[in-house]
Amino acid sequence: MDSWIIGHTKTELVERYLLDRASRVEGLIVCFDYFDTLVVRDVAPEFTKQLAARLLSMVISNNLPAETLYAIRQKLEKELCEESRDDGGELEFYLPAFAPRYLERLRKEKPGLLPRFSSERFTQLMLDLELRVETSVQRPCRPVVDLLASLKEAGVKTILISDFYLPSSSFTPMLDEQGLTGLFDQVFVSADCGMAKGSGRLYQRVCEELDCPPDRLLMIGDNPHSDIKMAARQGIATMHLQNPEQKKQYEQWQPGQIEAQARVDLLFSQAMRAGSECFAEMAYSLWYFMYLLFRNLAEQGAEEVFFFSKEGEFLKQRFERFQEEVFGTRIITGHYLLVSRKATYLASLRPLDQEDFAGIFNHYRDISLRDFLLSLNLEESLAKRICLKSNLDYETRFSDLRNHPEFVKLKQSKLFQTVYEKRRSQQRDNLISYLDSFGLDYRQNGLTIVDVGWKGSIQDNLYHLFGGTVRIQGFYLGSLIASNKSQSNRKKGLLFDDTPVLTPFFHAYNNNRSLFEMMLGASHGSADGYFTRAQYEELPKDHGRVVQETVAAGRADSEILVATLDLPEERRLYQEKIKPLQAVMADTFSRQNRAYLRAGCCLPRPEWFARRHARMVFKPKAREVTLFESLYHLENFGIFEYTDFQTDGSFTVRQRLHNLIKVIRSGTILESGIWPPIILRRLGIGYYRYFDGYRRHLRVFKNLEERKQ
């Protein structure tokens, strides 16, 4: 049996033949070729290099276009092959030797390219990119893999022999991905030893290493020259594998088609499994965000980036998956920073005599001393004690507290002055120690941060913490009425931003911002302060915090405890409702990474992503509204301020009609910032969401459609 035609010859026949042979030839070793034998590719083989060029171009932020990168590569490969042949070696090139020369060429073309990449790091990057591209386009050739598995099971020795420019260290993950790990006794790759099947030398090497005569080997492969002719010349028995179906597929391969919009859209739309969970399209918005984030970070040459809690927990995981699954490696390192507006506020403040508390008073004018003191992250018992001691009104809401005599009295309180300064300096020192614990030179390089949005006040707090001496660049899903923007305190909303003008599809992404927060829930509570162990133990007992993380501080023996608020109800909701949704999103997200590679590094247009998002917010399913409502308590929304409305949930027809008329007449009720379907349901007119959503959807996409026509 010297040939095996996939789809014609039955695998059992081949298996029977080989087992029979194994029983006659003592110590038979069956050797398998890899490409187009054990695995086949979805694209023409040469296209994998073009894909790698596209990815590299993205890493270098398009400083050289993919076409140029590919052209330089082709030329260099040819030169290296010829050099190798002239030196009496193989007419082949190997990536470990190729990559450093490639970097040199690229830097010649574009001086200063990838400044932080050493030759070794660049070589590793190339290996990772190639491997990623390869694994994303490979799939196992079932009959051959089945045969391999049954030979292994029957105790026949099997080895892999491949001519390939990646070394066996890259082959192993490839075998893992295809589920072939453990099926080979040994792996021989030409890139490891500089000898190839094509010249026959690799076969000699295999025989030497295994210390066995060639007549104990049997080579199975598709290449008539290197797998069959050259093996036979060494005295090795051969079986020529033919795969007519696959050959036809390669012939039908249409590189021009790879970027066709309909194909790209189709691949991405298939990323979401049918009958998906509530708000499943959020995975599209997040993927698009990660794509934009990576591009922005690459453009800035950012190497390290901080993800702010709590939304940053899921975002950072996705950012890492994006890089691993698209580039095969993490090019930009993500760090998770436990912060919250409340936890960072006190640290950002100046000494009491210089501080105007604008951060509070610009947003909330009419508040009580209690509200004020708690927003400085003091414990309730401590806050109460301060007021009691100076005979201050703790509970009453004063209009314009900033200029109220009670507030002046508070500032004069000795206890308050002591506590304020003590806590402020503690938090300052500790937060800085916490940031330092990441071991990055942010004072020099600046900070790059990622958060869900909207005003960027945590970023501002950090900015003020350092008195404006550390440059901060913030990237947000959405940025809205962002204050304190300056050259050294930049903020950018990647999905939506209201400055300098509204970004395209702004209203679709902005319609239900709480949805982002809900879907990006974290496994822990909000950050609630930074303490040394001694300070933590000194806290009043009613602090309600738990230690989320302990990091080593600058001094050898000290450590910083990062505390979060522990809310059991919130934790339960996360476990029961959010975590399962995040699992589905994570799956859809990863499938988009694969779609992106299969689409030749093309993605659908921004409108496509916006429409997916618009479906969730403008055309929600009833169960989505229910889920959202169950996770967000309406108290938080202040809807009860609409005293005109019945809100106890049971309505007469008349009341419903009354509410409907109110909603239709008053344009502002549904513009309160709360998701309209929730308001409408609470008013007993949930069905009106269809009309309202339709109207809003039309408003976002109408101009676009008119333009198209």
Added chain:
Amino acid sequence: MKIGFLLGLPDITGGTYVIYEHGTRLLDLGHDVSIITEEPVSAARYRWHPRASALRWLSLAEAAKERFDIILPTWWQSVFQLSRVHAGHYVYFVQSIESRFIKAEDPLDSDLRNMGLVRDYRESSYTIDIPVITEAEWIRNYLYENYNRNAYLVRNGIRKDLYRCDGPAVEPRVRGRLRALVEGPVDVHYKNVPKSIALCRQAGIEEIWLLTSSDVQSVDGVDRLFSRVGIEQTPAIYRSCDVLVKLSSIEGMFGPPLEMFHCGGTAIVYAVTGHDEYIVHNKNSYVVDQDQDHEVVACLQKLQQDPDELDRLKAGGAETAASWPDWSEAAREFDRALRDISSRPYTSKTYVDKWLDRLVADNGRRFQQREIERFRARERAPVPGDDDRHNFIQVYYWAEEQGLSPSGFEGAYFKSGEPVEITVTITVSGFPFWIRVDPSVRMGVIMLDSIKVVDRNSGTVRYSCESPEQFNALYAAGTIRRIGRTDRAAYLSTGDDPQLILPALTTGTVGERLDVTIRLEECGVGEYLEVPDRDPSSALAAPGILQRVKRMLKRVGGSR
């Protein structure tokens, strides 16, 4: 024994009835009997037979997990399912020579152009070397003469408890007033039901009744219609009529005339294969040569005018009926045949698998070869004929959430070789809404001028693709590749499955009717290249295309 019948469809037909009768009676004889269908079927579909639910019903996937003593394919396609079920013996139950049911081949009609090959494929099911049981002498002879098979002959029985002269009638017969009964599905061409009705009318028959398995509300020219009635009700209909007019041009084993004889009537039939099983001209029936329609009319008129002659034939029918076996007898015969077969060595499964693989491969090659021949013929000279059915365009459509269903398409015939504009109407079932155009079913070049999707009511354009550049957004898949850099978007189709997927529609309303209008011209490669400004090298500029065309032309034996 554990016996399985591979069935096509469980619905009411004569052939299926025979299988249920044998099946249920084999059950009575102590066998374990299963009916195996490709997909699971609901009981509602076989409830028309009083005992079919007593049988075990399995889908092919379920049956694949079991082992049977005997598996019986019962129609040509089920032979090709044999490799999917395991049994000691495989026995082909041949109820008719089904290759005869095929319409005539018409090279100019995209539906009928391969009918000869389809016929051969059906016929090839008889080449498998497994035991055969058949129900008619003529089939037995045919299989012997053509394939050297010695089939067991098991004549169909008849329900003597049902089909008898005494019993209620829908309306009693009236001597001197001839009532004719036409029987058969109205839409199966070789059953000739509409023609039979027309001939009865032509003969001036007073009353014409129709008994049909088709689900119809009314049929022209019929005085009383019985559609899809259960078997219990049919004897009363037979007993009400004098003569059965059954003019099928192909039959396996003629059931209805025999039933009519049992119910005291006579019949007029064509002299088709199988009629001589029990029908004797001028003794129990009139047998007329096929398509001698004036004779059918004359026979009908004679029976109408001469009640004595009618009585004579009815008496002949009763005599034939008396000598015919009932179902228990037939089933015992079937059981004897199965027992005899099971005492022989098992059928080799490897043989069955190999036979099947070879046949499927050969068949694929024949179709491929035919496609190449057709391509070659067209490359040599334009296709003659003015038929509009040369080619066929299909428009598939689906809402993303629901996914593509193979039956979710609209289609239209068109003529190759000239510009055509085709519009099909489809309904939006959800968003995003995908549309796929399969523009041709042959090898050649398709030039697309435009694809427009318009809301039928409002006239709003939902999608439009009118320039060659705009066609870049379409995803060409299957057997189609973009070629050329000309003024028209051109595609080379190398098979019968070219696909062009449009970017999904995201606007509109569910339920909206869309007109998809495609302007295209489909022609041969030679014709395409003949146009002067299409320099072959640039026209076929896409990578790999030139080689492909060269290969195609090589097969053709040089371009024009």
